Amino acid sequence: MITASVTEIKHADQVVTIENPQTGPEELPYDVLVVALGSVSRLLPIPGLAEQGISLKTVGEAIYLRNHVLAKMDAAANTSDEELRKRLLTFTFVGGGFAGAEALAELEDMARYATRYYESISPEDMRWVLVEAAGRVMPEVSEKMGVYVVKALEERGIQVYLNTFLKSVENGHAVLSDGTEFDTDTLVWNAGVKANPVLKNSDLPLDERGRIKATSHLQVEGLPNVWAAGDCSAVPDLSKADTDPNATCAPSAQHAVRQANQLGKNLLASLRGKSTKEYRHAYAGSVAGLGLYKGVADVYGFKAKGFVAWFMHRTYHVSRMPTFNRKMRIVIDWTLAFLFKREAVSMGQIQNPKADFERAAAS
Numbered sequence: 001m002i003t004a005s006v007t008e009i010k011h012a013d014q015v016v017t018i019e020n021p022q023t024g025p026e027e028l029p030y031d032v033l034v035v036a037l038g039s040v041s042r043l044l045p046i047p048g049l050a051e052q053g054i055s056l057k058t059v060g061e062a063i064y065l066r067n068h069v070l071a072k073m074d075a076a077a078n079t080s081d082e083e084l085r086k087r088l089l090t091f092t093f094v095g096g097g098f099a100g101a102e103a104l105a106e107l108e109d110m111a112r113y114a115t116r117y118y119e120s121i122s123p124e125d126m127r128w129v130l131v132e133a134a135g136r137v138m139p140e141v142s143e144k145m146g147v148y149v150v151k152a153l154e155e156r157g158i159q160v161y162l163n164t165f166l167k168s169v170e171n172g173h174a175v176l177s178d179g180t181e182f183d184t185d186t187l188v189w190n191a192g193v194k195a196n197p198v199l200k201n202s203d204l205p206l207d208e209r210g211r212i213k214a215t216s217h218l219q220v221e222g223l224p225n226v227w228a229a230g231d232c233s234a235v236p237d238l239s240k241a242d243t244d245p246n247a248t249c250a251p252s253a254q255h256a257v258r259q260a261n262q263l264g265k266n267l268l269a270s271l272r273g274k275s276t277k278e279y280r281h282a283y284a285g286s287v288a289g290l291g292l293y294k295g296v297a298d299v300y301g302f303k304a305k306g307f308v309a310w311f312m313h314r315t316y317h318v319s320r321m322p323t324f325n326r327k328m329r330i331v332i333d334w335t336l337a338f339l340f341k342r343e344a345v346s347m348g349q350i351q352n353p354k355a356d357f358e359r360a361a362a363s
Contacts, residue, residue, distance in 0.1 A: 002028075006037065009202035011226060032225050032271075034263065035204070035212055037196035039231035039251050041189060048170035053189040056103050063350070065188065069107055070114060070346035072185055076125075077118045087183040089126045092174055094166050095190030096132030097139065098252075101149060102288050103188060104130055108158060109291030114344035128158040129184070131176060133165040133191070141286045141298045148305060149288075149296055193251055195232045207234045211248075216278040218263045227267060229259035238280045255281065257320060287313040292342070 007025070008017035016028045041055045054068070055061055069091065076088040091111075093104040112123045130137070130153065136146045137160070150160050167175045175181050195210040205213040205221050211234040213221040218235060220226040229235070231251035240247040249255045259279055266276035285299035287309060295309035304312060314334065321327050337343075349355070 006198055007201060008198075009033070009035070009204060011203050011223065032267070033227070034267070035199075035220070035226065035228045035232060036230045036256075036260070037198055037232045038256075039193035039195055040197065042192040042194040043189070044191070046166055047168040048172075049166070049187075049189065052169045052172055052187045054187065055189055056099060057193070062103075063347075065103070065107070066110070067346050067348040067351065068186065069111055070344065071348045073111065073114060073118060073121060074346065077120050083183075085125075086127070087172065088185050089121070090129065090182060090184040091126070091186040091188075092129045092131065092169075092184045093188045093190065094131045095192065096130055096134070096137035096160075096162075097190060097192075098286075098288060100130065100132075100188070100190035101137050101153075102290065103190065104128060104158065105153065105156075105290035105294070108156060109294065110342070110344060112156075113292075113342050117344060124157070127182075128156075129182075130158060130160045131164055131166055132160070132162050135163050137162070138286075138288065138296075141288070141296065142303075145296050145298050145303060149290065152290060152294070152296075152305075193231060199232060209234070216280070217276045218259060218266055218279055219276075224270075227263055229263045230256040233259075235259060235279060238278060239283055249279075249281075253320075287316050289313045 002018065002020065004018040004020040004026070006016055007019050010017070011033070014030055014033075016030060016033070018026050018028060020026050041057060043049060043053070054065055056065060072088045072091075076085045079085055079088070091107070093100050108126075108128045111126060115121050115123050115126075136143060137149055138146050141149075150162075153160055161176060161178065161180070165177045167177055169175070169184070169187055172183055172185055173181065174184050174187070195212075197210070199206060199210060199212060204223070204226065207213050211232055212228040214228045214233045214235045215221060216236045216238055218227055218229055218233075220228050234248045235255075237247040237249045249259070258281055262277065262279045269276050285297070285301075287295065287297040287299065289295045289310055293307045293310050295304075295306065295311075295313045297304040297309035297312045299312065318327055318330055321330060
């Protein structure tokens with residue numbers, strides 16, 4: 001196994017170029033290629049977005065964002081400047097899909113709990129804003145459940161702007177398309193993803209969205225020894241074949257995990273000269289967490305809210321964790337968290353762990 005970044009794919013030569021952190025660029029020949037490069041955030045040409053925005057696609061970004069929110073609360077508790085205080089305690093999320101809505105709800109719930117440790121900050125002092133360009137949030141669930149999510153968020157004091165988009169956020173001054181303006185020190189961007197741009201440096205067939213054209217058997221079109229799965233691939237969605245023959249699977253973890261399983265079986269079958277099977281999924285429904293003991297679920301027509309939905313959400317995610325060891329560690333950790341108080345301590349030092357050492361060296 002080699003840990004490195006892929007920079008180019010030349011299928012005509014059956015060579016992958018990698019950037020090895022230890023030895024530099026290398027070329028690796030292959031007989032069979034599996035492409036699962038995933039996706040990256042889809043940024044728009046919005047003034048200030050690249051400088052002010054925070055993405056939320058990795059565990060590292062999630063840890064950073066949690067520490068960032070708590071650090072802003074620390075800063076707000078230590079200033080007497082009311083305008084600065086409002087800016088520090090304004091948290092803006094752009095994109096109302098699963099990632100955006102869940103992240104906002106979970107962080108707001110955590111921050112609300114954390115206010116008990118600040119004498120000068122109450123939940124009402126914080127401003128949480130969700131901006132969504134479409135007319136509803138969480139399109140993955142039914143429209144009725146999407147309406148419930150908005151109502152649940154608004155009941156918690158969260159401002160939800162539908163049919164609205166971010167026009168600019170230069171120097172932390174957010175301007176929305178409906179004319180609303182406010183200052184914010186936190187802008188979380190969850191407005192869509194795009195296929196990994198490395199694919200542009202390849203001679204593999206791509207669709208108009210930059211994804212690899214794949215068959216329902218997860219083979220790249222016209223290339224029997226190249227396979228693809230996950231967000232970087234355009235795999236036909238056979239569950240929608242009757243209504244939309246051109247539909248492709250959405251870029252979600254659910255599809256990626258299932259496709260990986262089927263791809264592994266098909267690859268072995270192909271190497272052994274056996275027939276492969278199509279990737280076909282049955283839509284079971286969706287679950288989403290909206291904070292501690294809060295959630296929404298729509299599974300096999302069964303709709304739930306609150307604690308029941310939250311429990312279904314946790315159960316589903318534990319079930320998808322690999323290995324029994326990891327499942328048990330998560331269950332034990334969640335059980336202890338259920339019995340004791342929540343952790344609301346910032347570990348902001350991990351963002352720059354050498355800062356103290358460098359100051360000591362400089363002195």
